Amino acid sequence: MAVPPHHPPAATENRLLESAGEVFAEKGFRAATIRDIIRRAKANVAAVNYHYGDKQGLYTAVFRYARKCCEEQFPVDADAGSTPLEQLHVFVRSLLRRILDHGRPAWHWQLMAREMMEPSAALDEMVEQSIRREFAIIAGIVENITRLPPHDPRIRLCASSVIGQVLFYRHAQAVVHRLHPEQEFARKDLDALAIHITDFSAAALEAIAKRQPAKPNGRRRNGPREKNA
Amino acid sequence: MAVPPHHPPAATENRLLESAGEVFAEKGFRAATIRDIIRRAKANVAAVNYHYGDKQGLYTAVFRYARKCCEEQFPVDADAGSTPLEQLHVFVRSLLRRILDHGRPAWHWQLMAREMMEPSAALDEMVEQSIRREFAIIAGIVENITRLPPHDPRIRLCASSVIGQVLFYRHAQAVVHRLHPEQEFARKDLDALAIHITDFSAAALEAIAKRQPAKPNGRRRNGPREKNA
DNA sequence: AACAGTTTAAAACGCATGTTTGAAAAGTCA
DNA sequence: TGACTTTTCAAACATGCGTTTTAAACTGTT
Known part of the structure; x- marks a missing residue:
C-alpha cells in the first residue's frame, strides 16, 4: 500500500504499443516479428500473448492507439x-x-x-x-x-x-x-x-x-x- | 509414368511470373509464399529456385516483366x-x-x-x-x-x-x-x-x-x- | 537405342516464427 | 507477514517457410 500504484506495470503495454507501431509501420503485419517488437520494447517474448492474446490482437490495439494519439495531437x-x-x-x-x-x-x-x-x-x-x-x-x-x-x-x-x-x-x-x-x-x-x-x-x-x-x-x-x- | 501429357514446354517460367505477380501484389513480398505461387502456376516447389535462384530473384524478374507488359500495352x-x-x-x-x-x-x-x-x-x-x-x-x-x-x-x-x-x-x-x-x-x-x-x-x-x-x-x-x- | 543436357518431381533439411508452458518475481491487500 | 493475483521470464513446442538434394522425365542428337 505504500507503493505507487500502476507506474511500472502499465509501462510494458505502452512500450509494446510504441515498439509494435514502429515495426508494423516499417515492415507490415506479416513481416514484423514479435521478437523484433519485444526486443525494442525490452519485454519478454510472451508479453504479447499475455497482454493481447496474439499478434493480431496487438495489431488492432496498435491501430486504436494510433488513432487516439493522432486525434489528440x-x-x-x-x-x-x-x-x-x-x-x-x-x-x-x-x-x-x-x-x-x-x-x-x-x-x-x-x-x-x-x-x-x-x-x-x-x-x-x-x-x-x-x-x-x-x-x-x-x-x-x-x-x-x-x-x-x-x-x-x-x-x-x-x-x-x-x-x-x-x-x-x-x-x-x-x-x-x-x-x-x-x-x-x-x-x-x-x-x-x-x-x-x-x-x-x-x-x-x-x-x-x-x-x-x-x-x-x-x-x-x-x-x-x-x-x- | 502414367502422367498426363505434359506442359507446352518452357511455359513454366511464364506461368510462374504471372502467378508470382498475382501473389506478390496481393500479399507483398514477405507474406507471399513460394508454395502459394507454385500451386497457382501448377509447378513444383523447386521450380522457383531452379529458374530464378531464389525468391528475391523471382521478385525482380516479376518486376521487369511487369514493366515490360505495361509499356507494351x-x-x-x-x-x-x-x-x-x-x-x-x-x-x-x-x-x-x-x-x-x-x-x-x-x-x-x-x-x-x-x-x-x-x-x-x-x-x-x-x-x-x-x-x-x-x-x-x-x-x-x-x-x-x-x-x-x-x-x-x-x-x-x-x-x-x-x-x-x-x-x-x-x-x-x-x-x-x-x-x-x-x-x-x-x-x-x-x-x-x-x-x-x-x-x-x-x-x-x-x-x-x-x-x-x-x-x-x-x-x-x-x-x-x-x-x- | 543410347547418350547428354535440360527441366520437373518428391522428399527432406535447417531455420525462424507465433505460441504455449510452468515457474519465478513482483505487486496487492488482509 | 502471508495468502492471493498479476506480471515477467526462460525454455520449449509446433508449424510453415525458403532452400537443397537426388532422382526421374523429357528433349534433341547421333
Missing part, C-alpha cells in the same frame, strides 16, 4: 479559418502535417497508408470512426467555395482532388525522394507545400464557382477554355 | 493531343487507365504501389527507367500551360498535384470503395474521372498562367502579359 477544428478559402488552407496544412510531420511517433500514418493499400478489418473501423467525418469536412469547405448544390457529385470529386494532392506526398514519398532530392519535409517545407496545394485547389474551385451561376445545366467540355475575366 | 506518346490542354487530358486519362483498368493482368500497378510505399532496389530501377521520363512529360505539359520558366520549382509542384489526384484512386482505392460505394471504375467511369481531373487541373494551371511569374508572396497584378486567347 491534431484535433480537427472544422471551423478554423474565417473564410472558406482560409478553411481550405487550414485543412490542407493540418492534414499535411499530420501525415508527414516528424515530431511525434512518426509511424501513425505509415500504418494508415499500409491499411489503405491492403485493407483489413482495421480499415473499416478507421473509415467509420475518422475518415468519413474528415471527408465530410473538406466536402463542406468545397461546397462553400464552389457553391455547388449540396449533393452534387462534383463535390466528392473535388474533395478527392484536394486530398489526393496531399496524400501523394505520403504514398509516393519514396519516389519523390528519388526524383527530387531537393524536396525536403521540414515544417517550413510542409507549410510551403500547403500553400501551393491550397492555391492550386482554390483556383480550380473558384473556376467551378464562376461557371456555376451562369447555367444550371452547363455543358462541360475539356477543350481549350475561353479566358474568363 | 500503354505506350506513352508524349505528343498525343494538339493543344497543351488536350495533352494534359490524354496524359491523365492514360495514366488513370494504366493504374486502374481491369483489362489485362491487373496486378501490375498494385505491385508498383507497394514498391512506392516500401521501397526496395526494384524501385530505383523503376524510377530511373520509367517514372523519371514520365514525370518529365507531365512537367513539360504543365510548363506549356503555365508558361512558367523551365526550371521554376512550381512546375514540379503542379505536376505532383496532377499526378497526386490520379494516384489517389489507386493508393486509397479501398477507402474510396468504403466511403463512396457508388463510385465505380469501369472504363467510362475512368474517363469521367479523367475529365474531372483535367478540368480541375487546367483551371488551376491557367490561373497560374495569368499571374505574373514574380513574387511568391501575395499581390498579383494583371500585367500586360496577355498572350493568346
Whole structure:
C-alpha cells in the first residue's frame, strides 16, 4: 500500500504499443516479428500473448492507439479559418502535417497508408470512426467555395482532388525522394507545400464557382477554355 | 509414368511470373509464399529456385516483366493531343487507365504501389527507367500551360498535384470503395474521372498562367502579359 | 537405342516464427 | 507477514517457410 500504484506495470503495454507501431509501420503485419517488437520494447517474448492474446490482437490495439494519439495531437477544428478559402488552407496544412510531420511517433500514418493499400478489418473501423467525418469536412469547405448544390457529385470529386494532392506526398514519398532530392519535409517545407496545394485547389474551385451561376445545366467540355475575366 | 501429357514446354517460367505477380501484389513480398505461387502456376516447389535462384530473384524478374507488359500495352506518346490542354487530358486519362483498368493482368500497378510505399532496389530501377521520363512529360505539359520558366520549382509542384489526384484512386482505392460505394471504375467511369481531373487541373494551371511569374508572396497584378486567347 | 543436357518431381533439411508452458518475481491487500 | 493475483521470464513446442538434394522425365542428337 505504500507503493505507487500502476507506474511500472502499465509501462510494458505502452512500450509494446510504441515498439509494435514502429515495426508494423516499417515492415507490415506479416513481416514484423514479435521478437523484433519485444526486443525494442525490452519485454519478454510472451508479453504479447499475455497482454493481447496474439499478434493480431496487438495489431488492432496498435491501430486504436494510433488513432487516439493522432486525434489528440491534431484535433480537427472544422471551423478554423474565417473564410472558406482560409478553411481550405487550414485543412490542407493540418492534414499535411499530420501525415508527414516528424515530431511525434512518426509511424501513425505509415500504418494508415499500409491499411489503405491492403485493407483489413482495421480499415473499416478507421473509415467509420475518422475518415468519413474528415471527408465530410473538406466536402463542406468545397461546397462553400464552389457553391455547388449540396449533393452534387462534383463535390466528392473535388474533395478527392484536394486530398489526393496531399496524400501523394505520403504514398509516393519514396519516389519523390528519388526524383527530387531537393524536396525536403521540414515544417517550413510542409507549410510551403500547403500553400501551393491550397492555391492550386482554390483556383480550380473558384473556376467551378464562376461557371456555376451562369447555367444550371452547363455543358462541360475539356477543350481549350475561353479566358474568363 | 502414367502422367498426363505434359506442359507446352518452357511455359513454366511464364506461368510462374504471372502467378508470382498475382501473389506478390496481393500479399507483398514477405507474406507471399513460394508454395502459394507454385500451386497457382501448377509447378513444383523447386521450380522457383531452379529458374530464378531464389525468391528475391523471382521478385525482380516479376518486376521487369511487369514493366515490360505495361509499356507494351500503354505506350506513352508524349505528343498525343494538339493543344497543351488536350495533352494534359490524354496524359491523365492514360495514366488513370494504366493504374486502374481491369483489362489485362491487373496486378501490375498494385505491385508498383507497394514498391512506392516500401521501397526496395526494384524501385530505383523503376524510377530511373520509367517514372523519371514520365514525370518529365507531365512537367513539360504543365510548363506549356503555365508558361512558367523551365526550371521554376512550381512546375514540379503542379505536376505532383496532377499526378497526386490520379494516384489517389489507386493508393486509397479501398477507402474510396468504403466511403463512396457508388463510385465505380469501369472504363467510362475512368474517363469521367479523367475529365474531372483535367478540368480541375487546367483551371488551376491557367490561373497560374495569368499571374505574373514574380513574387511568391501575395499581390498579383494583371500585367500586360496577355498572350493568346 | 543410347547418350547428354535440360527441366520437373518428391522428399527432406535447417531455420525462424507465433505460441504455449510452468515457474519465478513482483505487486496487492488482509 | 502471508495468502492471493498479476506480471515477467526462460525454455520449449509446433508449424510453415525458403532452400537443397537426388532422382526421374523429357528433349534433341547421333
